[in-house]
Amino acid sequence: MDFRPTPAQQILTKTARAFLRQHCPPELAQRLALDEHGFDQALWRRMAELGWPGLLIPSELGGSDGSLLDVILLVEEMGRAGLPGPFVTSAVVATSLVIAAGSPAQQKRLLPELAAGTRIASLALVEETGSFDLEAVALECLVPGRLSGRKLFVKDAHVADDLVVAVRVGGAPSLVVLPTDHPGIARLPLDAISGEKLFEVTFDHVEVRPDDLLGAVGDGAALLTSALRAGSLARTAEMVGGAQRVLELVIEHAKTRVQGGRPIGGYQAIQHACADLVRDVDAARGLLYVAAWRAAEGRSAEADAALAKAYAGEACLAVARRGHQIFGAISYCEEHPLHLLHKRIQAASLDFGDAQLHLETVARAIGLEGRP
Amino acid sequence: MNFDFTAAEQTFADEVRRFLRATSPETFPVDGMDAGYGSGSNSRAFMKALGAQGWISMCWPKAFGGREQPMFMKLVLMEELALAGAPFGPLAGVWQTADAIIEFGTERLRGEVLPAVARGEATFWQGYSEPDAGSDLLALKTEARRDGGDYVIRGHKIWSSHAGIATHGLVFARTSREARRSRGFSMFVVANGTPGMDIRPIRSLTGEVYHHEVFLDEVRVPADLMLGPPGDGFQALLNGLDADRFWGRFYKAPALTRVLGQLVDYANTTTVGGAPLARDPLVRRRLAAIAAEIAALRLIFYRAGCLIRDGAPLTYETAMAKVYADETGQKLARLGMDLLGIWGPLREGSRWAKLGGQISHLYLTTLGHTIAGGTAEILRTSVAVRGLGLSAEPKASAEAKAR
Numbered sequence: 001m002d003f004r005p006t007p008a009q010q011i012l013t014k015t016a017r018a019f020l021r022q023h024c025p026p027e028l029a030q031r032l033a034l035d036e037h038g039f040d041q042a043l044w045r046r047m048a049e050l051g052w053p054g055l056l057i058p059s060e061l062g063g064s065d066g067s068l069l070d071v072i073l074l075v076e077e078m079g080r081a082g083l084p085g086p087f088v089t090s091a092v093v094a095t096s097l098v099i100a101a102g103s104p105a106q107q108k109r110l111l112p113e114l115a116a117g118t119r120i121a122s123l124a125l126v127e128e129t130g131s132f133d134l135e136a137v138a139l140e141c142l143v144p145g146r147l148s149g150r151k152l153f154v155k156d157a158h159v160a161d162d163l164v165v166a167v168r169v170g171g172a173p174s175l176v177v178l179p180t181d182h183p184g185i186a187r188l189p190l191d192a193i194s195g196e197k198l199f200e201v202t203f204d205h206v207e208v209r210p211d212d213l214l215g216a217v218g219d220g221a222a223l224l225t226s227a228l229r230a231g232s233l234a235r236t237a238e239m240v241g242g243a244q245r246v247l248e249l250v251i252e253h254a255k256t257r258v259q260g261g262r263p264i265g266g267y268q269a270i271q272h273a274c275a276d277l278v279r280d281v282d283a284a285r286g287l288l289y290v291a292a293w294r295a296a297e298g299r300s301a302e303a304d305a306a307l308a309k310a311y312a313g314e315a316c317l318a319v320a321r322r323g324h325q326i327f328g329a330i331s332y333c334e335e336h337p338l339h340l341l342h343k344r345i346q347a348a349s350l351d352f353g354d355a356q357l358h359l360e361t362v363a364r365a366i367g368l369e370g371r372p
Numbered sequence: 373m374n375f376d377f378t379a380a381e382q383t384f385a386d387e388v389r390r391f392l393r394a395t396s397p398e399t400f401p402v403d404g405m406d407a408g409y410g411s412g413s414n415s416r417a418f419m420k421a422l423g424a425q426g427w428i429s430m431c432w433p434k435a436f437g438g439r440e441q442p443m444f445m446k447l448v449l450m451e452e453l454a455l456a457g458a459p460f461g462p463l464a465g466v467w468q469t470a471d472a473i474i475e476f477g478t479e480r481l482r483g484e485v486l487p488a489v490a491r492g493e494a495t496f497w498q499g500y501s502e503p504d505a506g507s508d509l510l511a512l513k514t515e516a517r518r519d520g521g522d523y524v525i526r527g528h529k530i531w532s533s534h535a536g537i538a539t540h541g542l543v544f545a546r547t548s549r550e551a552r553r554s555r556g557f558s559m560f561v562v563a564n565g566t567p568g569m570d571i572r573p574i575r576s577l578t579g580e581v582y583h584h585e586v587f588l589d590e591v592r593v594p595a596d597l598m599l600g601p602p603g604d605g606f607q608a609l610l611n612g613l614d615a616d617r618f619w620g621r622f623y624k625a626p627a628l629t630r631v632l633g634q635l636v637d638y639a640n641t642t643t644v645g646g647a648p649l650a651r652d653p654l655v656r657r658r659l660a661a662i663a664a665e666i667a668a669l670r671l672i673f674y675r676a677g678c679l680i681r682d683g684a685p686l687t688y689e690t691a692m693a694k695v696y697a698d699e700t701g702q703k704l705a706r707l708g709m710d711l712l713g714i715w716g717p718l719r720e721g722s723r724w725a726k727l728g729g730q731i732s733h734l735y736l737t738t739l740g741h742t743i744a745g746g747t748a749e750i751l752r753t754s755v756a757v758r759g760l761g762l763s764a765e766p767k768a769s770a771e772a773k774a775r
Contacts, residue, residue: 001444002374003675009373069373251760266763268749271756278755279672279692286671287664290375311664355661362660366632369640372653 003289005073013073019050020081026337029082033195033340038084039159048117053091056099061107062115068230069296072237072288079241079348082340084195086120086156088238093231094121094164097175101215101223106177110162121177122160123231124151124201125224132228132353134166134173134221141167141176143213146205147184155351157187157199165203166220169213173220176212183207194347195340229305232352233292236305236312239348240285242341243316246323247277249338253327264326273322280315287311303365306358313349313358320345381448388452395421397458404461404534405580408701408737409620410454410627414461414534416492423492428466436474436482437490447622447677454623455630462495462534464619468612469496469542473561476608478596481561485540496561497535499543499586500609502528507750509544510553510606514588516545516560523547523560523598525568525591531744535571535584539564543588548603557605561597568592578736579719614686616745617694618676624697625670628704631734632663634727635708649711658707665700672696688759691751698741698748705735 005013023043032038047053055071057063071092078087091114098110098121113119129136130152139149151165157180164177178185184206190198215223254265254274264270291304320342324331331338349355360372377385397418404414422428427449432438446467453460470489473481488494505512514527525545535541543560550556562569568591573581600608636659639650649655676689708731709716720729742748756762 001377001674001678003678005373251762254760254762262766263763265756265760266765268753268765271762271765272749272752274760274762275688275692275695275752275755278688278759279696282675282692283665283668283672283696286675287668289373290671293373293375307664307667310661311668314661356657359657359660359664362663363656366659366663367636367640368650368656368659370648370651372651372656 003286009070009073012070013077015050016074016077017080019046020077020083024081024083026082026340029084030335030337030340032084033343036189037158038195038197039156040085044085044117047087051115052087053095053117054115056092056095057111057115058099062112067296068233069289069292071230072233072292075234075237076241076244076285076288079238079344080245082242082245082337082344084197086122086159088231088234089122089155090114090120090160092234093123093227094162096230097123097164097214097223097227098177100226101175101219103211105211106214110177119161120156120159121162121164122154122156123227124154124157124163124165125228126153127151132357134224134228137166137168137173137220139165139167140171141165141169141174141208143169143174143176143217144207144209147176147178147203147208148205150200150202152200153190154187154199154201156197157201158189158197163201164214166224168220169217172218173224174217175214175220175223176208177214178206178208178212192347194343196344196347225302228352229295229301232309232358233288233295233305235348235351236284236288236309237292239312239316239345240281240288242345242348243277243281243284243312243319246319246338246341246345247274247281250274250277250323250326257328270326273326277319277322280319284308284312284315303362306361306365309349309353310355310358310362313355316345317342317349377448378444380442381444384445385448385452388449389456391425392452392456392458397453397456400459402459403537405578405582406459406461406733406737407533407582407740408705408734409741410623410625410701411450411461411463412453412457412627413459414495414537415459416495416537418459419462419466419492419495421492422460422463423490426490428463428492429470429486429490431467432470432474432486432490436486443681444677447674450623451626454626457627457630462538464622465496465498465616466494468615468619469561471615472599472608472612476600478598480594480596481599485561488539494540495534495538497532497538497541497584497586499529499532499535499541499562499588501531503530507747509609510557512544512546512557514543514545516543516547516558516593518547518595519592521595522592523558523595525560525562525588525593527588528585529588530574530583530585532571532584532586533582533744535564535586536573536581541569541586542599544605544609547605550603554606556603557609558602559599559605559609560593561599562591562593566591566593576736577739578733613746614690617690617751618673618680620745621694621697622673622677624701625666625673628666628669628701631704631708631730632659632666634730635659635704635711638711638727644713655711658710662700662704662707665703669693669696669700688755691746691754692759694746695742695748695751695755698738701734701738701741705731705738709735 054063055066184204188200287308291308295301400415400418402413406413430441516523547558548556570587715726718725
C-alpha cells in the first residue's frame with residue numbers, strides 16, 4: 001500500500017502549482033467570477049501548451065496517454081487555485097465520452113483539437129428535474145430528425161464549440177454531439193453565486209443527422225455512467241484542492257492574527273476547529289485517491305467514487321464554512337479569497353450528483369435492499 | 373499510488389481467515405469484557421492460540437525468537453481479527469510492550485517476559501493515570517525509591533484496564549526530583565501478585581468490570597525490571613502513547629465495518645410500520661454516510677501505517693486518527709441505537725435483545741473512548757500545536773506560579 005503519487009505525478013503536481021500560482025492568482029479567479037464572460041483565453045492557451053487538455057487523449061490523436069489519476073491530481077491543484085473554466089466539462093467529461101464512443105471520423109475531427117485546446121466541448125445532461133440521475137433524462141430526439149427542448153446547468157456553454165447532449169432516441173438513452181453554432185441552439189446564462197458560467201441551452205428544431213450520434217442508440221446510459229464518474233471524481237478533486245487551500249489560509253491567519261495579546265491560533269477554540277479541518281481534508285483526499293486509483297486501474301469504482309464525492313461534499317464544505325468563522329469579518333469581504341473557494345466547493349458538491357444521489361449508490365453497495 | 377496489499381500480505385490475510393474459520397473465535401472463553409475499541413473481549417485462550425500460530429512474535433528480530441516479518445503484517449492480522457469479531461483484546465498493548473522490551477529492555481525482561489509474551493501468556497496493564505493526574509499526567513505522585521539493588525514503589529494508580537486479569541503492570545513513577553518537570557520518571561514492569569500490590573476492580577457504567585485502581589504500598593522490584601533509561605521515561609512514554617493511539621485504534625475501522633454490516637442486515641430484515649426499515653430514505657442515507665466515514669477512517673489509519681512503515685515523520689497523524697476513530701465509533705453506536713429504537717437498550721442475554729444486545733454495549737463503552745488514552749480535547753490541541761504549528765496556550769497560572 002502506498003499513498004504517494006509517482007515521481008512523474010509529483011512533477012505534474014509541482015508544475016501545476018507553480019504555473020497556477022503565477023498565472024491564476026486569486027485576483028484573476030475573482031475577476032473571472034465577476035465577469036459575465038469569465039473566460040481567459042490566454043490562460044486556457046497556456047494550459048493547452050502544457051498539454052493539460054490532452055492528458056486523457058491517446059498520443060496518436062495529439063494527447064499524452066495520461067491516466068485518470070493524473071488528471072485528478074492536476075484538478076486538485078486547479079481546485080486549490082480556484083481556477084475557473086471548462087477544464088472538467090471539456091477535457092475530462094466530454095473528452096472521455098468521445099474517446100469511449102466516438103467513431104473514427106468523430107475522434108479524428110474532435111480529439112486533436114480538444115487536445116490542443118482549440119476546441120472546447122461541454123455536456124448537456126440535466127433537465128428541469130434538476131437531477132443527474134440518467135433515468136431523469138426525457139429529451140426525445142429523432143435521428144435523423146429535429147431536436148427541440150432544453151437542457152439546464154450546462155457549464156461553459158458560451159465558450160463550447162460542441163455539446164454532448166444526452167437524449168432519448170425512441171426511449172433509448174443515447175448521446176448526440178452537436179456544434180453550438182447549429183441554427184436553433186441558444187445559450188441563456190444562469191447567474192450562480194459561484195461565478196461558474198452555467199447556461200440553459202434551448203434547442204429549436206435543431207437538425208440532428210445520423211453521424212451526430214456519439215455511440216450507438218441505447219448506449220447513452222453506459223457511456224454516461226463512466227464519464228459522469230470521471231467528472232464526479234474531478235469535481236471531488238476540485239473540492240479537496242479548494243479545502244486544502246482554505247486550510248492553508250486559515251492556519252496562516254491563525255498564526256498571524258493577534259487578539260487579546262496572542263495569535264488566535266493560541267486559543268483552544270481555534271486550535272480544535274483547525275484540527276477538525278485537517279481531518280476533513282485528509283479523509284476526503286484519501287477516499288478520492290482510492291476511487292481515482294481504482295478507476296484508473298480499470299477496477300470497479302462506482303461505490304468508491306460515490307463514497308468519495310458524498311464525503312468530500314460534506315467535509316470540504318464544512319471546511320469552507322468553518323474557515324469563515326475562524327477568519328471572522330474579513331472573510332465576508334468580496335476581495336478576500338475565501339468566499340470564492342467556498343462557493344466553488346459548494347458548486348462542485350452539486351455537480352455530477354449531490355451527496356443524496358451518491359449516498360444512494362453507497363446504500364446499495366453496502367447491501368441495503370430495495371429502493372427508497 | 374497503490375492501494376492493494378502485496379501478494380505476501382494477501383496470502384497472510386487468507387491464512388488468518390482460514391484460521392478464524394477453523395477455530396471459530398466466538399467459542400473461546402472470555403476473561404474480560406469487550407471495551408468496544410474493536411479488539412473484542414479479553415480471552416487468554418485466544419491470545420494463546422495466536423501465540424501458537426507464531427503471530428504475536430512474527431515481526432520481532434530472529435534473535436528474540438521472531439520471524440522479522442514486515443510491520444504491515446500486524447495490520448493485516450488485526451484487520452482480519454477485527455472483521456471477524458475475534459477476542460484479541462490485549463494484542464496491541466502486548467505488541468507495544470514487547471517492542472519496548474526489545475528496544476531497551478534489560479536481559480532479565482528480555483529473558484523472562486518476552487517468551488511469555490510470544491506464547492500469548494503475558495499481558496499488561498498500564499499504570500499511568502492517578503486520581504489527580506489524568507490529562508495532566510506529569511502531576512503524578514507515585515514514587516520509586518532506590519534501595520540497594522531494588523526500587524521500592526509507593527503510589528496509587530487508576531483506570532488501569534483489565535489489571536485484574538493481566539500478568540504484569542507497566543508502572544510509571546517518579547524516580548528523582550529534577551528541575552525539569554518532564555524528567556525524572558521511569559517505567560517498571562511489575563508482575564501481578566508482587567507483595568504490596570493491591571488491585572481493586574472499578575465497576576463501570578456497563579455493569580461490568582473493566583478498569584481497576586491499583587494501590588502500590590512499598591512494592592519492591594529489582595532494578596532490572598525498569599523498562600528504558602532511568603529518569604528519561606517520559607519521552608519513552610510519550611512515544612509509546614503516540615504508538616498507542618495508532619495501534620490501539622487501528623482495528624476500530626474494521627470493527628465498525630462489522631457492526632455496520634449487522635445494522636444493514638437488521639435494516640433489511642426488520643419491518644417498521646409495514647415497510648422494511650431498509651427502504652426508509654433517511655435510514656439509507658445515514659447508513660451510507662457512516663459507511664463513507666468508516667472507509668475514510670480506515671484510510672487515515674493505513675496512511676499513518678505507511679508513514680510508520682516508511683519511517684517518515686509523524687506529527688499530527690496518530691492523534692487525529694484516534695479522535696476520528698473514537699468519534700466515528702460513538703456516531704455508529706448512536707445510529708445503531710436509533711435504528712433499534714425500543715429494542716436498543718436491551719442487554720446481551722436479555723429476552724428480546726436484538727443483535728445480541730451488542731449495540732447497547734457499544735453505545736456505553738464508546739463513551740469512554742474519547743476520554744481514555746488522551747482526551748479528544750488534548751489530542752485536538754496536539755494536532756494543532758504539533759501538527760499545524762499553532763502556539764500552545766499559556767499554562768494555567770497556578771502551575772506557572774508553582775514553577
